[in-house]
Amino acid sequence: MPEANRVxxxxxxxxDGRWLRTLDSYHVMPSYIMVKRNDASNYFSDxxxxxxxxxxxxxxxxxxxxxxxxxxxxxxxxxxxxxxxxGVNRFVSGQRVFARHGVELVMTVKSDLKIEAPETSIKVxxxxxxxxxxxxxxxxxxxxxxxxxxxxxxxxxxxxxxxxPRLFLKFAMFMLNLLDYFGxxxxxxxxxxxxxxxxxxxxxxxxxxxxxxxxxYNFGNLPLFISLGTKRREVEAQKDGAVAERKYLDYTLVADxxxxxxxxxxxxYRYFKAILKTPEVLDSPPDEVIRDID
Numbered sequence: 423m424p425e426a427n428r429v430x431x432x433x434x435x436x437x438d439g440r441w442l443r444t445l446d447s448y449h450v451m452p453s454y455i456m457v458k459r460n461d462a463s464n465y466f467s468d469x470x471x472x473x474x475x476x477x478x479x480x481x482x483x484x485x486x487x488x489x490x491x492x493x494x495x496x497x498x499x500x501x502x503x504x505x506x507x508x509g510v511n512r513f514v515s516g517q518r519v520f521a522r523h524g525v526e527l528v529m530t531v532k533s534d535l536k537i538e539a540p541e542t543s544i545k546v547x548x549x550x551x552x553x554x555x556x557x558x559x560x561x562x563x564x565x566x567x568x569x570x571x572x573x574x575x576x577x578x579x580x581x582x583x584x585x586x587p588r589l590f591l592k593f594a595m596f597m598l599n600l601l602d603y604f605g606x607x608x609x610x611x612x613x614x615x616x617x618x619x620x621x622x623x624x625x626x627x628x629x630x631x632x633x634x635x636x637x638x639y640n641f642g643n644l645p646l647f648i649s650l651g652t653k654r655r656e657v658e659a660q661k662d663g664a665v666a667e668r669k670y671l672d673y674t675l676v677a678d679x680x681x682x683x684x685x686x687x688x689x690x691y692r693y694f695k696a697i698l699k700t701p702e703v704l705d706s707p708p709d710e711v712i713r714d715i716d
Contacts, residue, residue: 436605437612438643439513439520444716452680453517459638459645462514464679467633469670470698472653476669478701482554490558492650492671493529493625497548498557498704499697500621500648501525505550507690508714511620512681513643516603519681520643521714524549526619527561528644531568535629542568543576543616550711554704575614599641617642627652633674645678 434441456462475495482490504511504525511522525548532541544564548557567574586594601607612618617639626633626649633651638644651672657665677687697703 434518434605436515436520437607437609438526438618439515439522440714442512442519442521442715445519449519449680449683453514453519456680457517458640459514459643459678460640462678462680463638464677465635466675466677467635467672468675469672470695472669472671474699475671475701487555487558489562490554491625492627493623494554494558494561495698495701495704496648496650496673497527497546497561497623498552498554499694499701500527500623501548501550501552501557502697502704502708503690503694504620505708505711506693507686508712509682509686510646510690512714513620513645514678514680515643516605522620525552525621528616528619528622529561529565530616530622530624531565533568533571542574544568544574545576545613545616545619551707553707554701557704575610576616579611579614595641602642615642617644619644621646621648623648623650625650627671633672635674635676638676638678645681647676649674 432441434443452462472492475492479490479492479495500510508521511525513520513522527546527548528543529546530541530543544567546560546564548560552560583591583594598607598611607615607618616622619642622636622644624636624647630652633649636647636649638647651674653669653671656668656670658668660666679687682690
C-alpha cells in the first residue's frame, strides 16, 4: 500500500504491518495455542480448468506481453484477492495478528535451469491496485536481475551471516527471532528476508513436476504457500452424452489458519476461482481497495 495511505504507526505496530487490536478473543487465542506456524498449517489442493486462462494468455502474448504465464496470473489474482479480502494478507508474529503493508510476493529463482546453477529468492513488492501488466513487469524485472547474475539483498544478508562460526550463527538466529518477536527486526534484514512476505508462489509445472505441499517456515511471518503443477488433460462426458477433452492445472495451498477463520477462507477461495474463470478482470485496477479492521 502506498505510504501516503497508511495510518500513523502506533505502539505495537511493526515496520511491515499494523497490529489488529480489535480482533475478538476467539481469533487472538490460537496464536497462543498454536505458537509455531507449522502447528497452524492447513493443507488444501484443487484443480483449475485452464481453457479460459490459456485463451487469455495467448491474447496477451500476442498483444506484446511475451513470456506471460500462469504464475503471473496467479500472482495478480492474489493481489486482487488481498484488495477485496485483506484478511488473506495478514500475518502472525509475537502472538499478535498484523495487517501487512502492501503485498510482498516471494519466489525462488535459478539463474539457469541447470543443476549447478545457483538458487536465490526474490521479493517483489506489489501494490493492491496493480493490474496484470504491472505485476508482469515487476516480477520479470526481479527475475532478469537473477538471470543477469546480479546479487540480491537476500544473497548479501545470507552471505554475511554464514561467515559466522556455527555457534555464533546459531546465536545470531536466536537474536533475530527475538527481535522479530517484538517487531524490532533490522529493516535491512526484514526487507531482504524471503521468510517475511505475503505469499510464496512456486511454479513446479515449469520443470515438469506436480505441485507439492510445502511447509510454512517457523522463522519469519509468511502465512501462505501456493504450489502450481503441470497441466494435464482429461476426457469428460458432457450433458448431451458427448465426450470432450479438458485441460486442468493442479495446485496446492498451505495456509496459516490463525490469520482468518474457515468461512473467510472459503469466500477468498470462491473469489480466487472466479478471477481465474474471467482473468480479463486483472487488466484493470480494482474498483475498491478494502482496508482491514483496526
